[in-house]
Amino acid sequence: MPTNTASDKGLPAPHAKHAALARPATGEFNRQELAILGAPCGVIKDLVARLLPHLSPTLHAAYVDADHATGDEAAPADTLLTVGASAELTDKIHFRRLDAQRGLDKFAQQHWLGAQSLVFVNGNHFRAQQQIAIISTKKPLEKKLDRLTDVQLLLLSEGETELPPYLQAHLGERQPTILALDDTVAIADWVQQWWQASAPPLRGLVLAGGHSQRMQTDKGQLRYHGQEQRQYAAGLLAEVCQDVFVSCRADQANTLPTGLTPLPDQFLDLGPMGGILTAFRHDPNAAWLVVACDLPFLSTETLRHLVSHRHAGRVATAYQSPHNEWPEPLITIWEPRSYAVLLQFLALGYSCPRKALINSEIQLLMPPAPQDLRNINTPQEREAAERELG
Known part of the structure; x- marks a missing residue:
């Protein structure tokens, strides 16, 4: 016979002292x-x-x-440690x-x-x-x-x-x-x-939780290819990832097209970094291929090229922007070790994923088709993209 729980009896749930966080599968010193x-x-x-x-x-x-030695004989006797450092x-x-x-x-x-x-x-x-x-x-x-x-x-x-x-x-x-x-x-x-x-598995994440202020309408719901952009991006990621989630605000979760799995933000008001950190909180032992929802020119070929040149020993694998020498953070494979890196930057007051990439050891690739990385942010850019895409 099943045991009645506190909720069955109308009682409050037992107090949980610590949050139920998924912990990284780290050994004594390192993941590997x-x-x-x-x-x-x-x-x-x-x-x-x-x-x-x-x-x-x-x-x-x-x-x-x-x-295995008794000490560093070459070190001076009056090191700072001996005087209180x-x-x-x-x-x-x-x-x-x-x-x-x-x-x-x-x-x-x-x-x-x-x-x-x-x-x-x-x-x-x-x-x-x-x-x-x-x-x-x-x-x-x-x-x-x-x-x-x-x-x-x-x-x-x-x-x-x-x-x-x-x-x-x-x-x-x-x-x-x-x-x-x-x-x-x-x-x-x-x-x-x-x-x-031993390389971590690869999961996909569509970033679709922004407020689209410049576009003045939800960019994830735009239809350049006969379906919503968040659905189109998820389909591309499904070709190269074991599964795909859609990063969104809590109020967007019920608006996703059928078949998409929402991952509501748990790090709020941080922009794209909040979505990436939420993904790592969900699974800190996977690498996450993150793609913004405002990339209507993105192709499966560009994603396959990124995955085939992935370096799991780096913090991330990213494309260099076609416009400058900086990495593009919103079409990037973030390895599990980047979780700690992003949290460290957040602790220092920075919520910019690109800054984390610039100041970390990453695999930086030249995009095989630079036009695929073109993002669409304004109504004028949207009209131009729709004409080009037919």
């Missing part, structure tokens, strides 16, 4: 991270050093390790190092390393959500099986030809790829393929 364990720390660090030259042209990889950023000429009094808690490390394409982790000291296991008699894994929660790759050290029985039993039916530890090129290729396969 690999702990390497099963060998001495020097072997692990050497492996990462060998891989980085092969990965760095396309991926920004970080490395997390413990300090809470943090010190030291320019080491070839790199910068942030020393802080506070501990490296889960939230701080995700913030500091979240902008990286992936993070390699010394699994002898730290955990990560997926792992590379090295088979070596110098550092057997038998006592660290609890850290092998999702093994993606097995590396055989010199002289090793098979997996030890305890590891075979632990893996069960799982059959990770097996490579030689000294085969740097093959391992780097595997990392590239693993990273590509």
Whole structure:
């Protein structure tokens, strides 16, 4: 027999202390991270050093390790930390190092390393959500099986030809790829393929929640192609995305044509940024291909070109404006990491998505058909567009 709820009894719902937010699927350090364990720390660090030259042209990889020395002997004894500073950023000429009094808690490390394409982790000291296991008699894994929660790759050290029985039993039916530890090129290729396969899914978002003040009528309801523009744009996105939502104001949700899925703004009075942030609140683990509803010349070919040249390791993939060198934010693939970037700009008092793109690491493309990016904002522009489109 079903249990009666508070609402069934006419009672107020229980108080919820925190908002029911969808949380990003971030690991200990990054969305994409690999702990390497099963060998001495020097072997692990050497492996990462060998891989980085092969990965760095396309991926920004970080490395997390413990300090194996007693301290930086070259550092002066009277650093600012010793006299009360809470943090010190030291320019080491070839790199910068942030020393802080506070501990490296889960939230701080995700913030500091979240902008990286992936993070390699010394699994002898730290955990990560997926792992590379090295088979070596110098550092057997038998006592660290609890850290092998999702093994993606097995590396055989010199002289090793098979997996030890305890590891075979632990893996069960799982059959990770097996490579030689000294085969740097093959391992780097595997990392590239693993990273590509881990790219977030792509969802579509039609921005149709504006007040259309210059047009003096709802731009989303204009019909250049025999159907409303918000429906036309959603159809284009459906060709390249797993599903499509229409960003709108709450009062517009019931006016959408049949078959369209509304996503009412939850970040109010922020313009397009409010719609993008609402999409990430709905699903922070997807990338969002965002398209404004006032682009009647946009084609499927231009969207396919954008998707085929997507770089999931950047904050976003965008087209350069045909009129200047700036990126076009309203026909852009926003990757999950851009959620934090947009919120950071909002915290600084900026609600301009283009400003976030200009000041972030993005994949900037030249549009194959610049006329496709032409947006229509005024009655005069509308009349001209209607004549051109027939």
